Amino acid sequence: MRIGELAARTGVSVRALRYYEEQRLLASERTASGQRVYPESAVERVRLIRQLFAAGLASKAIEPIMPCVVTGEVVPELLERLRAERERMDAKINELIAARDKLDAILAGADAAAHKGRPCPR
Amino acid sequence: MRIGELAARTGVSVRALRYYEEQRLLASERTASGQRVYPESAVERVRLIRQLFAAGLASKAIEPIMPCVVTGEVVPELLERLRAERERMDAKINELIAARDKLDAILAGADAAAHKGRPCPR
DNA sequence: TGAATCCCTGACGCCGACGTCAAAGGCACA
DNA sequence: TGTGCCTTTGACGTCGGCGTCAGGGATTCA
Numbered sequence: 277m278r279i280g281e282l283a284a285r286t287g288v289s290v291r292a293l294r295y296y297e298e299q300r301l302l303a304s305e306r307t308a309s310g311q312r313v314y315p316e317s318a319v320e321r322v323r324l325i326r327q328l329f330a331a332g333l334a335s336k337a338i339e340p341i342m343p344c345v346v347t348g349e350v351v352p353e354l355l356e357r358l359r360a361e362r363e364r365m366d367a368k369i370n371e372l373i374a375a376r377d378k379l380d381a382i383l384a385g386a387d388a389a390a391h392k393g394r395p396c397p398r
Numbered sequence: 399m400r401i402g403e404l405a406a407r408t409g410v411s412v413r414a415l416r417y418y419e420e421q422r423l424l425a426s427e428r429t430a431s432g433q434r435v436y437p438e439s440a441v442e443r444v445r446l447i448r449q450l451f452a453a454g455l456a457s458k459a460i461e462p463i464m465p466c467v468v469t470g471e472v473v474p475e476l477l478e479r480l481r482a483e484r485e486r487m488d489a490k491i492n493e494l495i496a497a498r499d500k501l502d503a504i505l506a507g508a509d510a511a512a513h514k515g516r517p518c519p520r
Numbered sequence: 521t522g523a524a525t526c527c528c529t530g531a532c533g534c535c536g537a538c539g540t541c542a543a544a545g546g547c548a549c550a
Numbered sequence: 551t552g553t554g555c556c557t558t559t560g561a562c563g564t565c566g567g568c569g570t571c572a573g574g575g576a577t578t579c580a
Binding site (some may be wrong): 278279280290294309310311312 | 525526527528529
């Protein structure tokens with residue numbers, strides 16, 4: 277498929293897809309005239325990229341793992357980095373949970389105050 | 399205390415603290431000569447700011463809730479936004495967990511491949 | 521064969537959370 | 551009174567993940 281279809285099927289902009297290629301996260305074949313052509317598997321690939329971005333990974337962190345995702349093969353040094361990233365994600369999750377609980381506490385306090393009908397001062 | 403000490407005690411840069419003030423997340427008194435002076439409570443305040451930043455809140459989202467955190471008072475409209483932010487955080491947490499699990503799967507596959515002694519091709 | 525729609529590269533713009541530098545003035549201790 | 555560090559404002563720089571525009575070719579359908 278061509279880039280427009282891939283964009284439509286993934287919900288990612290054409291510009292973003294080209295950017296992913298620039299960052300070597302996503303490869304493409306080219307027609308004789310230079311247009312990008314993607315296999316079906318690209319859809320899944322893009323979803324994975326988005327998911328890793330959402331997890332806070334930078335493209336530079338994603339790039340080296342991509343060839344390995346495909347084959348399931350990896351060098352030990354890379355394995356280290358992956359585990360490190362995993363740790364970062366775990367930490368981030370805990371951070372988020374703590375922050376959410378804090379927000380809950382604020383909400384609880386606000387609810388209590390709201391019942392007394394007092395507005396928020398500025 | 400002055401800005402340098404607050405920075406040291408919170409692990410946040412002086413520049414960042416001034417930025418927080420610019421964004422009206424953090425207030426300060428001034429000496430006659432114009433130097434910033436903070437109360438003890440500023441330490442906690444900065445920690446809260448950092449925590450909310452870490453949770454993905456933007457300074458514009460944090461600013462309006464700050465006076466309310468102090469007094470525990472809030473207007474209903476704001477309450478809406480807070481709840482919306484809470485939802486966003488929950489979603490983000492789930493995203494992160496999913497991404498972590500995906501990474502775990504990749505790691506598992508990599509481990510298996512590593513046992514066969516195959517390197518990661520480039 | 522034309523018209524609409526797609527696609528290409530290259531380049532500049534944007535935004536948020538600061539980093540960094542410049543030029544100047546304070547503060548503490550000798 | 552010097553000297554060495556702290557602080558001030560102001561302004562420009564950075565970085566990542568794109569958006570957006572310009573100026574051109576490719577595809578497709580009638």
